[in-house]
Amino acid sequence: MSLAVEEREMAVVGSGPAGMCAALAAVRAGADVVVLDENERAGGQLTKQIHRFFGSRRHGAGKRGFEIAAELERECRGEGVELRLSSTVLGFFPGGELMVEGEDGVYVLRARAVVMATGASEKSLAFPGWTLPGVMGAGAAQTLVNLHGVLPGRRVLMVGTGNVGLIVSYQLLQAGAEVVGILDISDRVGGYEVHYRRVRREGVPFYLRHRVVEARGEEGVEEVLVEEVGRGRGRVLRADAICLAVGLSPLAELAAMRGCRMVYSRELGGFLPWHDGEMRTDRPGTYVAGDAAGVEEASVAMEEGRMAGISAVEDLGRMRGEEAERARSEVRRFLLELRGGPYGEGKLRAKECLYCA
Amino acid sequence: MRVNECESMQGAGGDPWSSAWERAARGPVAVVDCREEIPCNPCEEACARGAIKVGEDICASPRFDPGLCDGCGRCVTLCPGMAVFLLDRSHGKGVARVTVPYEMGGELLEGGEAWAMDEDGNALGTAEIVKVKRTGGRTGTLLVTVEVPEGWALKVRGVRDRLISLEAPEETDAEQRERDYHLCRCEEINVSDVRGQAGWFNSLRALRRYSRAGLGYCQGRFCQDLLRRELAQTLHAGEGEVGAFKVRPPVRPVKLGRLGGEDA
Numbered sequence: 083m084s085l086a087v088e089e090r091e092m093a094v095v096g097s098g099p100a101g102m103c104a105a106l107a108a109v110r111a112g113a114d115v116v117v118l119d120e121n122e123r124a125g126g127q128l129t130k131q132i133h134r135f136f137g138s139r140r141h142g143a144g145k146r147g148f149e150i151a152a153e154l155e156r157e158c159r160g161e162g163v164e165l166r167l168s169s170t171v172l173g174f175f176p177g178g179e180l181m182v183e184g185e186d187g188v189y190v191l192r193a194r195a196v197v198m199a200t201g202a203s204e205k206s207l208a209f210p211g212w213t214l215p216g217v218m219g220a221g222a223a224q225t226l227v228n229l230h231g232v233l234p235g236r237r238v239l240m241v242g243t244g245n246v247g248l249i250v251s252y253q254l255l256q257a258g259a260e261v262v263g264i265l266d267i268s269d270r271v272g273g274y275e276v277h278y279r280r281v282r283r284e285g286v287p288f289y290l291r292h293r294v295v296e297a298r299g300e301e302g303v304e305e306v307l308v309e310e311v312g313r314g315r316g317r318v319l320r321a322d323a324i325c326l327a328v329g330l331s332p333l334a335e336l337a338a339m340r341g342c343r344m345v346y347s348r349e350l351g352g353f354l355p356w357h358d359g360e361m362r363t364d365r366p367g368t369y370v371a372g373d374a375a376g377v378e379e380a381s382v383a384m385e386e387g388r389m390a391g392i393s394a395v396e397d398l399g400r401m402r403g404e405e406a407e408r409a410r411s412e413v414r415r416f417l418l419e420l421r422g423g424p425y426g427e428g429k430l431r432a433k434e435c436l437y438c439a
Numbered sequence: 440m441r442v443n444e445c446e447s448m449q450g451a452g453g454d455p456w457s458s459a460w461e462r463a464a465r466g467p468v469a470v471v472d473c474r475e476e477i478p479c480n481p482c483e484e485a486c487a488r489g490a491i492k493v494g495e496d497i498c499a500s501p502r503f504d505p506g507l508c509d510g511c512g513r514c515v516t517l518c519p520g521m522a523v524f525l526l527d528r529s530h531g532k533g534v535a536r537v538t539v540p541y542e543m544g545g546e547l548l549e550g551g552e553a554w555a556m557d558e559d560g561n562a563l564g565t566a567e568i569v570k571v572k573r574t575g576g577r578t579g580t581l582l583v584t585v586e587v588p589e590g591w592a593l594k595v596r597g598v599r600d601r602l603i604s605l606e607a608p609e610e611t612d613a614e615q616r617e618r619d620y621h622l623c624r625c626e627e628i629n630v631s632d633v634r635g636q637a638g639w640f641n642s643l644r645a646l647r648r649y650s651r652a653g654l655g656y657c658q659g660r661f662c663q664d665l666l667r668r669e670l671a672q673t674l675h676a677g678e679g680e681v682g683a684f685k686v687r688p689p690v691r692p693v694k695l696g697r698l699g700g701e702d703a
């Protein structure tokens with residue numbers, strides 16, 4: 083089997099905020115960059131987000147996710163980044179070649195620098211009945227509602243009180259669904275208080291210290307038995323959909339296949355490629371950024387993307403060491419700011435732990 | 440560490456509603472009800488008058504100077520946490536006007552009525568809608584101003600076009616029939632299989648090799664996470680210790696013909 087081979091200077095896998103910012107940083111230093119993404123639209127997670135982003139104004143916060151994506155895309159196109167959409171990277175080989183499935187078939191792309199900005203995948207949760215139609219990830223529900231205008235159900239139970247669970251609950255309400263409850267095994271809400279309160283004021287009941295015992299139904303979910311942990315008392319909620327927002331883990335399969343050293347971090351969402359503070363993995367010419375390097379936020383993803391782009395062009399010989407260092411120290415400062423506060427602290431510690439591991 | 444730059448700035452502590460009370464007698468003023476330290480600052484840039492400050496440390500909670508605020512409402516629109524409101528007590532005795540951001544898409548018209556909701560989603564009652572301001576675009580936030588009895592002024596946090604009843608159902612005994620369930624759908628491996636055989640395997644890779652869990656069509660994309668958690672729990676080990684599946688190409692399902700280099 084022989085596949086067509088294309089040679090490029092730099093390739094970025096994933097067109098989310100991390101990928102596009104990596105590409106922008108590199109193209110500005112004169113590199114030839116192609117961004118590959120499996121979707122028809124550029125922007126990654128951002129394309130699904132109709133809410134105004136929290137985060138820093140510098141990174142577009144206050145605007146809606148899809149607007150931030152459109153802006154980054156315009157910038158990329160303007161600066162001469164090639165955005166190659168509907169292109170799935172199937173493999174990343176120890177020699178550094180990418181196997182890509184594009185619109186006209188499968189080919190090999192060989193690049194001297196590869197940034198993996200593949201984002202994260204949703205974690206799942208199993209209980210009796212979880213395989214019934216109507217049980218889905220919150221991200222999948224969001225795609226249905228925000229991109230296709232379809233409700234996942236009329237009465238939805240949300241599992242998980244992190245920001246994703248809270249934000250998607252709000253969007254389900256906006257789309258006209260009833261959210262019959264938001265449940266969490268923890269005794270406190272995981273997400274930001276402002277997000278909790280805007281859902282709460284719509285009258286949605288919160289079931290903290292609760293777990294799903296089972297989902298029941300014939301052809302799909304009809305009701306859900308939930309239980310207060312340790313009390314043996316429960317409630318039967320009438321719901322035709324259950325959305326799971328129980329966390330994200332870095333999408334790191336490509337890194338593993340490339341032979342990158344993998345490390346596990348609970349705080350950052352699971353297994354991820356080891357990397358240093360400049361977003362280099364332990365394989366030459368191989369970088370990682372954004373949620374793929376540890377699940378955080380869009381603003382952080384953008385800065386990590388920039389960092390990866392800078393390191394890549396430095397290694398490609400397109401940027402002098404001091405100049406790269408100057409640019410990186412700015413990024414470092416922003417990252418430190420973004421990881422301040424009680425929510426960022428754990429991430430910061432986990433990252434620092436990683437850098438020196 | 441945070442130091443208030445200016446004496447008149449309210450720190451993160453006090454109740455922003457009652458502290459806006461006096462100033463609201465002279466006209467609309469913002470109430471910035473955001474106390475947590477989160478990395479967020481659109482409110483700061485929204486305010487052209489410099490009444491809201493987050494500062495260098497983006498995780499600081501916003502500080503607000505009612506003396507600089509003219510009640511323009513831009514911050515109400517732009518706050519992604521929908522945590523800023525306007526309070527106005529200049530429209531006569533016994534009443535107050537509260538402006539809230541609204542994104543629910545219901546029919547709210549000036550001169551009509553809306554339900555005024557408190558923090559916990561309880562309806563305080565109905566209130567007259569005195570103003571609806573559209574803030575641009577299809578996805579624009581509405582700024583809805585309602586006139587309410589003064590006694591509600593500090594309680595209103597939202598409006599609704601209609602009430603929905605979301606009462607929690609009665610508690611019952613959580614009668615639990617232990618039911619088995621799949622962890623790996625493709626290969627039909629149950630939770631009981633993993634628990635029963637866990638003694639033989641100490642890693643996810645071994646589990647996959649012997650039980651075929653994770654070898655189906657999804658290539659472990661859906662089940663790996665579930666299998667790992669279950670195995671780790673059964674073995675009283677960390678999730679990191681039981682490891683991950685070895686990844687083989689393709690990382691996404693692909694038609695075999697296409698891998699041969701043919702067009703689909």
Ligand SMILES: Cc1cc2nc3c(=O)[nH]c(=O)nc-3n(C[C@H](O)[C@H](O)[C@H](O)COP(=O)(O)OP(=O)(O)OC[C@H]3O[C@@H](n4cnc5c(N)ncnc54)[C@H](O)[C@@H]3O)c2cc1C
Binds near residue numbers: 119120336
């Ligand atoms: C519901 C929700 C709300 C959020 N709200 C906020 C918010 O308000 N503020 C904020 O800062 N953050 C928010 N986030 C987080 C933010 O969206 C992410 O942190 C950010 O998008 C991560 O960026 P990324 O570039 O790393 O990955 P992504 O945006 O996930 O992009 C990765 C891209 O890579 C593609 N890809 C992956 N694998 C392959 C492959 N093998 N081949 C080709 N393409 C591939 C994916 O399809 C995707 O398009 C939210 C997230 C969710 C789920």
Ligand code: SF4
Binds near residue numbers: 468485491511513
């Ligand atoms: S209402 Fe206007 S003046 Fe007052 S804080 Fe908000 S943006 Fe500033």
Ligand code: SF4
Binds near residue numbers: 521
């Ligand atoms: S924009 Fe809203 S949520 Fe963000 S800091 Fe300001 S008040 Fe808080």
